[in-house]
Amino acid sequence: xxxxxxxxxxxxxxxxxxxxxxxxxxxxxxxxxxxxxxxxxxxxxxxxxxxxxxxxxxxxxxxxxxxxxxxxxxxxxxxxxxxxxxxxxxxxxxxxxxxxxxxxxxxxxxxxxxxxxxxxxxxxxxxxxxxxxxxxxxxxxxxxxxxxxxxxxxxxxxxxxxxxxxxxxxxxxxxxxxxxxxxxxxxxxxxxxxxxxxxxxxxxxxxxxxxxxxxxxxxxxxxxxxxxxxxxxxxxxxxxxxxxxxxxxxxxxxxxxxx
Amino acid sequence: xxxxxxxxxxxxxxxxxxxxxxxxxxxxxxxxxxxxxxxxxxxxxxxxxxxxxxxxxxxxxxxxxxxxxxxxxxxx
Ligand SMILES: Cc1ncc(C[n+]2csc(CCOP(=O)(O)OP(=O)(O)O)c2C)c(N)n1
Ligand code: SF4
Ligand code: SF4
Numbered sequence: 594x595x596x597x598x599x600x601x602x603x604x605x606x607x608x609x610x611x612x613x614x615x616x617x618x619x620x621x622x623x624x625x626x627x628x629x630x631x632x633x634x635x636x637x638x639x640x641x642x643x644x645x646x647x648x649x650x651x652x653x654x655x656x657x658x659x660x661x662x663x664x665x666x667x668x669x670x671x672x673x674x675x676x677x678x679x680x681x682x683x684x685x686x687x688x689x690x691x692x693x694x695x696x697x698x699x700x701x702x703x704x705x706x707x708x709x710x711x712x713x714x715x716x717x718x719x720x721x722x723x724x725x726x727x728x729x730x731x732x733x734x735x736x737x738x739x740x741x742x743x744x745x746x747x748x749x750x751x752x753x754x755x756x757x758x759x760x761x762x763x764x765x766x767x768x769x770x771x772x773x774x775x776x777x778x779x780x781x782x783x784x785x786x787x788x789x790x791x792x793x794x795x796x797x798x799x800x801x802x803x804x805x806x807x808x809x810x811x812x813x814x815x816x817x818x819x820x821x822x823x824x825x826x827x828x829x830x831x832x833x834x835x836x837x838x839x840x841x842x843x844x845x846x847x848x849x850x851x852x
Numbered sequence: 853x854x855x856x857x858x859x860x861x862x863x864x865x866x867x868x869x870x871x872x873x874x875x876x877x878x879x880x881x882x883x884x885x886x887x888x889x890x891x892x893x894x895x896x897x898x899x900x901x902x903x904x905x906x907x908x909x910x911x912x913x914x915x916x917x918x919x920x921x922x923x924x925x926x927x928x
Binding site: 783787823827 | 866894899909913919921923925927
């Protein structure tokens with residue numbers, strides 16, 4: 594059987610989601626942001642929510658997310674995405690409202706909004722891309738930067754005595770009464786991509802059902818900022834990030850209720 | 853015995869040559885073009901060994917730019 598006999602529409606098992614625009618994404622080759630954008634588009638399409646979805650894009654590399662996924666978007670000031678999402682969801686409770694934020698946005702300048710939105714239990718979904726660095730501005734140290742990790746602003750590696758400890762914010766959010774579902778995933782292997790997609794789907798369904806806040810942290814790479822090839826960045830993430838940011842569900846109220 | 857055959861298409865203008873699909877493929881089907889580049893100067897991915905593809909979608913799942921479409925048939 595030749596390739597031409599296989600490549601027929603009736604045999605197609607995977608395609609680019611139609612909600613992902615044809616516009617060229619500005620992300621660096623191999624960036625985790627692209628994979629997560631694809632999953633967001635796939636999930637919204639599968640849930641049939643394209644007319645109901647409102648995304649809030651951040652300041653950071655994902656600032657242009659509104660150019661890439663064909664739904665309604667708001668663009669928040671740096672760190673304030675969950676505050677804008679709160680307003681959107683309260684004014685239009687029947688909409689799917691989600692934020693898409695980096696660690697600098699969500700866990701540095703936006704920490705106050707992030708924590709209080711989760712504590713209030715706003716029925717929004719938060720997609721939190723943790724690449725342990727400020728990607729967009731040139732790879733500066735973030736609160737999430739690992740001890741010893743070299744960045745533009747800690748070229749000899751992060752030191753606890755000088756720079757404090759890395760902030761793992763997701764477990765803090767899991768302790769709050771307002772959160773319904775808190776999970777930490779990654780997108781470096783096909784199996785992990787599938788798990789992250791399922792997590793995003795659950796978070797979006799929770800928003801639609803008004804069940805409180807869902808947080809999907811995606812431990813990610815910034816291969817340019819880390820100065821590694823995409824493949825080596827994935828390996829560096831496995832070797833270094835997962836010890837501080839272990840993958841798995843941190844809270845799933847629905848699963849606990851079933852027990 | 854039924855044999856599963858797969859094939860992929862790569863949107864070569866969208867591809868950024870990141871190599872993640874090449875690494876993810878369990879059957880060593882894909883490679884990056886050695887010399888040829890697309891409009892943006894990237895060495896794009898292509899099926900170097902098409903006969904080995906099983907249509908498992910691993911490459912497409914990890915592609916950050918959604919360049920890959922996967923096709924699958926069961927040969928009787
Ligand atoms: C009020 C304000 N302060 C600082 C900046 C500069 N700035 C732009 S993006 C960014 C950090 C982005 O890092 P992160 O949220 O981790 O996202 P990434 O780019 O890594 O995806 C900063 C500090 C800004 N745009 N506005
Ligand atoms: S579908 Fe599977 S076997 Fe075929 S090229 Fe992609 S990863 Fe390789
Ligand atoms: S994963 Fe996608 S962008 Fe990267 S080389 Fe393969 S087809 Fe190109």
